[in-house]
Amino acid sequence: MLLYSIKRLFLMVPILLGITLLSFTIMHMAPGGPAEAQMEFSAKASAEARERLRKLYGADQPLHKQYFTWLTKFMTLDFGEAFADGKKVKDKILERLPITLTINLLSLSVVLAIAIPIGILSATHQYSLLDRLTTLFVFVGYSMPHFWLALLLIYLLGVQWGIVPISGIQSLDLTGLSAWGRLMDKANHLILPVLVSAVGGLAGFSRYMRNNMLEVMRQDYIRTARAKGLSENAVVYKHALRNALMPVITILGLAVPGVIGGSAIMEQVFGIPGMGQLMFQAVFSRDYNVAMGILVPAALLTMLGNFLADIGYAFADPRVRLR
Amino acid sequence: MARLTGPVQRSMGTSPSRTAQQAYVHLRRNWLAAGGGVLVVIVFAAALLAPWISPHDPAQIDVKSILLGPSIQHPFGTDELGRDVLSRMIWGSRVSLEVGFVAIGIATFIGILIGAAAGYYGGAVDSVLMRFVDIMLSLPTIFLVLVVIAILEPSIINIMIVIGLTSWMEPARLVRAEFISLKEREFVTAARALGAADGRIIFRHILPNGLSPILVSATMGVGGAILVESALSFLGLGVQPPTPSWGSLLSSGKDNIEIAWWLSVFPGLAILVTVLGYNVLGEGIRDALDPRQRER
Secondary structure, eight states, X not given: XXXXXXXXXXXXXXXXXXXXXXXXXXXXXXXXXXXXXXXXTOTTOOHHHHHHHHHHTTTTSOHHHHHHHHHHHHHTTOOOBOTTTOOBHHHHHHHHHHHHHHHHHHHHHHHHHHHHHHHHHHHHTTTSHHHHHHHHHHHHHHHSOHHHHHHHHIIIIIIISOOSOOSSSSOSOOTTOOHHHXXXXXXXXXXXXXXXXXXXXXXXXXXXXXXXXXXXXXXXXXXXXXXXXXXXXXXXXXXXXXXXXXXXXXXXXXXXXXXXXXXXXXXXXXXXXXXXXXXXXXXXXXXXXXXXXXXXXXXXXXXHHHHHHHHHHHHHOTTOOOO | OOOOOHHHHHHHOOOHHHHHHHHHHHHHHOHHHHHHHXXXXXXXXXXXXXXXXXXXXXXXXXXXGTTOOSOSSSTTOBOTTSOBHHHHHHHHHHHHHHHHHHHHHHHHHHHHHHHHHHHHHOHHHHHHHHHHXXXXXXXXXXXXXXXXXXXXXXXXXXHHHHHHHHSOHHHHHHHHHHHHHHTTSHHHHHHHHTTOOHHHIIIIIIHHHTHHHHHHHHHHHHHHHHHHHHHHHHTTSSSOTTSOOHHHHHHHHHHTTTTOTHHHHHXXXXXXXXXXXXXXXXXXXXXXXXXXXXXX
């Protein structure tokens, strides 16, 4: 297994290189560069000034040179500066990361807290009314554009009933609020984004959990457990649940890119200044350093997530032999 | 070989017509799948019959009836230019279905090529292709889509291409898995012994036998592509005005959310119903084709 881990880790290097190469190339294939994007609104900028700016960004160099410059800097964990305001990309990301992370971790907790019990119940009561209802919910949750759900909730809870704020992460005027008041203000702003982000995951996870449980309940050791006279609760919650939970670990790792993609749209709808919004802006203003600074670590996280999931899986289940 | 008769033969009876028949019976029994099929057909009919069934001209601007709520004349209200929302939705169904089908066609085509090559040839070809799939899967789709749209400029054709280019990974993996298990079977050995070329074995012998998971994933993929299109158009990166699409209708819904709920509710409902139809139908086909009833 140690050998396997080392092999996997080494294999990640070419994949990561591939990711950087691919995203770098397609980003630079887009017409216009940072200089053009910045000068779009100042028609007066002379060709000379434009050229100077291009030089400043290194955009006058051939593409492969730009790539290697970027790569060597990246390896020393230097993500470069944002073209837009000259701030360090790392600082920009660290500034945006907490809010995106908060929303996603909160919604993940909501998802797990609801999806696991639902999955268990609909598996142990297969084809019951509850199972049918959750199946319906799963399909609807899957088939719905989540930004649409966001719109509906904004209208219903925000506009009609006025119980939650409809955008941003805090009220404009925080003066006169105690620390507790500020926290509540923030929580209020987070309710809708967290709720909406949770719906998609909820559908997927509860279905996944249900299928895992059904699969496990068919196994011989469950029959054995029943045959030796254990109560149904002990069979379900001790023997089956543990085994059914394991595969859930693996899809957590695979969820990272989806989370980032989902955040991009969600943050756009709710006007949240997070990572998704940053990436969105970066791609459009051709702010290569910022976009790469978000993408590559995200891709790395995905790979690490997968890797840890595989390893964790092998630890949890001794029958799994990794080669 | 002695002829088998009676129950033995019946239990071994796996002639294609019989499995197809069983599958059909199962499909019909499965009310969920049938319901999905009905939804799919309804939306299809709406798209086909758009010129005849839409009550108004979808592009007819009417300054006297801006942002009217649902009424008998305008069942789903009017938008910020006084256009009839129902008519725009009916015409928009054409765009959404076109995008869904063409995009998934592209994705399935690429997926089959890559998956077949990886599964059939194995070894280095497999490693390289599958690492490429890993790379594509590690990048958030929305990023790829955004960048490609930035390169190609938003238009219906480009949306189809973009969605196709970013959703072939799952079909590729499915096809590869099918090929890996099928290529060891006797009929492949037989074909090879007869001197069939690789291309013939891949496309005439193995592929037809491994089509069912691809069919399922393509059916659900159409729904997924419609969702991506709506999200892109919602962000202003997809189908451009004045062409109506469900996503772009929602986009104007967002701008008027505080005064005109109907702009947001109905187009979203159309997306939900359509995508639901494809997902449920896909699930139904899977149940019907796979006797083990396994869900993944």
